[in-house]
Amino acid sequence: EAARLIVVEYGKEKFEVTIEDLKGKGEKPKHNRFPLPKNRGHADRVFEKAEFKISATYTTPAQHHNPMEMHASTVVYNKDDESLTVYDKTQGVFNSQSFICNIFGLSKKKVRVVSPFVGGAFGSGLRPQYQLFMATLAALDLKRSVRVVLSRPQMFTFGHRPKVLHDMELSADSKGTLTSVKHEALSETSQFEEYSENVVAWSSEMYQCENTSLDYRLAKVDVYTPLDMRAPGATSGMFALESAIDELAILAGVDPLEFRVQNYSERDQNKDKDYSSKELKACYKQGAEAFGWSKRGKTPRSIKEGHNYIGYGMASGIWEALQQPSRAKARLEADGKLTVSCGTADIGTGTYTIMSQIAADSLGLPLDKVDFKLGDTDLPLSTLEGGSWTAASVGTAVHNVTQSIAEKVFKIAKELPHSPLAKAKFEDVEFKDLAIRLKDDPTRQIPLSSVVVTQKDGFIEEDTTTLPNKLKQMPYTRNTHSAVFVEVKVDGDLGIVEVSRVVIAVAAGKILNPKTARSQVLGGVVWGISQALQEHSPIDPQFGRFMPAFGGLITSNDSPMLFHATLWPTDQPCPLPAVNRSMY
Structure with missing residues (x-):
């Protein structure tokens, strides 16, 4: 009854809501997360005198993450001790825990956050969203x-993902x-908070150029x-750069x-590195x-098949x-069961799989x-799952802690009565078939169970903290x-676009799992096609709200039936053996 009596005016x-109206009025970020590199040479002067030059404005629209699983939080109130067990959609349980504790003045001992499975996030789970606060x-x-x-x-x-205007010369x-x-670049941010991305620095790194x-x-x-939305900043900036590079190449009469x-x-x-x-x-x-790039036509619109013009890009x-x-943290038990834990997340990239493989x-x-x-604040501390760093970060910690277990097993095995490994060094042994044995004489071995049962607690446990070198x-x-x-x-009459074939070659360091790696590459390609052809979040200039019904997504029929991915392994300085940017 009281609510009905309230009159709202x-x-x-x-x-x-449109940054086009603010062009020329943008402000430099006060706290830029990605400070710009120094300009080189005299770009304006060289541009004016150049034989071939292009000047263009590219627009990358606002886009929303929209993972399959929507954001949700379940807060279980424990009446016995007034503690909370929170089931949250998040890319970092420790981030959600800190948010709750700081906002509501609670001790971390009273707040446990759990998130063992995440139905996609793409960056939307990096920050706690408002449903967590409300719940x-x-x-x-x-x-x-x-x-x-x-x-x-x-x-x-x-x-x-913010809308960005790119002026390229x-x-x-x-x-x-x-x-x-x-x-x-002119990028949007809110009135109450500054958000910045690494949008333009790629343009002075990708290609050799003395004037930038x-x-x-x-x-x-x-x-x-x-x-942050998948490859924040780079997705927008590289689109503008690569589009401009193509236009300049055609103008100069050079194959792209x-x-x-x-x-x-x-x-x-x-x-300078x-x-x-x-x-x-x-x-x-x-x-x-x-x-088959060599079959590409030398000029645009030079290859036609029926009503369709065929382009290679x-x-x-x-x-x-x-x-x-x-x-x-890792624990090895007498039956050979190895339990490894870390409070990281799996947002669908295969963290469970590759960490189990490493261990x-x-x-x-x-x-x-x-x-x-994973996905529990009761487990060892981990950073957010984002930035494409989980495989290299958590993977290194898992590798190190299981190596510590292996070294401890070896040390105990050497000291056992009549040990066949008594005079061996760690580099002389290998672990196989639930045993530790000499590499050059596999018959000289000790079952892992025989090592572990000698321990008072009936298991061997280690934990480790791994820092970047x-x-x-x-x-x-x-x-x-x-x-x-x-x-x-492209249908010459109707303008209908069909992406018929895609080939991608990726240099991503050591591939920990070819199947999950290919899945990530395939997902990226499909999303790229969707972004290029349909995805955008238009905003209603009259009411200032996004219009989700107008932001399209591609379907299975829009995806290319012919897809080829090459994952190029490299030996690079890194934590894991021969891994720099390990790929899911």
Whole structure:
């Protein structure tokens, strides 16, 4: 009754939701997460005198993550001790735990966050979303368990990939040498929070060029704060750069692939460092051969099949190869069961699988003997699952802790009465078939059970904290690289676009699992096609709200039936043996 008596009056205020109206009014980020590299040479001066030059504006639209599983939080209120057990959709349980504790003034001992499975996130689970706050608030107030689930339309009410305007100026000389690159970006952020991405730096790193100029500014609009979305910044910036490179190559009369090879960068010019490895040329070569790039028409619209014009296109790809601190714990029992744990997440990339593989490999165990646990604040501390660093970060911790178990098993085995390994060194032995044995004489072995049963607790347990080796990593820039080749058919009468064929070659370090790695590459390609052809989140300029019904997604029929992926393994300085950017 009281609610019916309340009269609500609204006042109109001017609002801004389109960054086009703010062009030229952007502000440099006050706290840029990715400081721009220094400009090189005299880009403007060289551009004006260049023989071939292009000047263009590219727009990358706002996009929403929209994973299959919508965001939801279940807060179980434990009346006995007033503690909370929270089941949250998140890419980092420790992040959600800290959020709850800081907001509501609770001890971490009173808040346990669990998230063993995540139905996709793509960055949307990096920050706690508002359903977690609402569920926790209600549970504490009502002193009972509460669940809050966002609807699909509500998935458009928080973070998104920001809309960006890219002003590009590129020039080349008569020999097809890139002489200047200028990339200025205007990206949206909210009125109440600053969000920045690494959008433009790729343009002065990808190709050899002595004259570069970069600028990155933010436009404050009345939208929710943007949020990291798969390859944040690079997805937008590389689209603009690669589009401009194509246009310049055609203008200069140079094959787009040859133009990229001719202007290949052997060093990171932004940081003046060598790459830990760079196999992009190999990606170009393998991809082009598998695709049949040599059959490409020399000019646009030169190949036709019925009503369809057939176009060949290609682009380079790059992303960071990062490692973060991580902890892991392992326990080996007498029956050969190995339990390894870390509070990381599996957002569908295969974390359970590859961590189990790494652990099994260290002790020569079959996979069914390994139990990997994750997604729980009761487990060892881990960073967020994001940034493509989980395999290298958690994988290294798992490798190290299981190696510690192996060394401890060896030490105990040596000291057993009449041990056949008494005079052996650790490098002389191997673990296989639930035993530790000499490499050069497998008959001299000791079952793992015989080692473990000698321990008072009936198991062997180790835990470890793994940090990035900064001294080893600092001299290098560490990236993954790729080359993508695409065949596109466009109906000359109706403009219908069909992506008929895709070939991608990826230099991603050591491939821990070919099946899950290929799955990741395939998913990235499909999403790229979707982004290029349909995906965008238009905003209603009258009411200032995103219109989810107008943001299309591709279907199975839109995906290419002919897909070829080459995963190029490399030996690179890294934590795991021969791994730099391990791939899921």
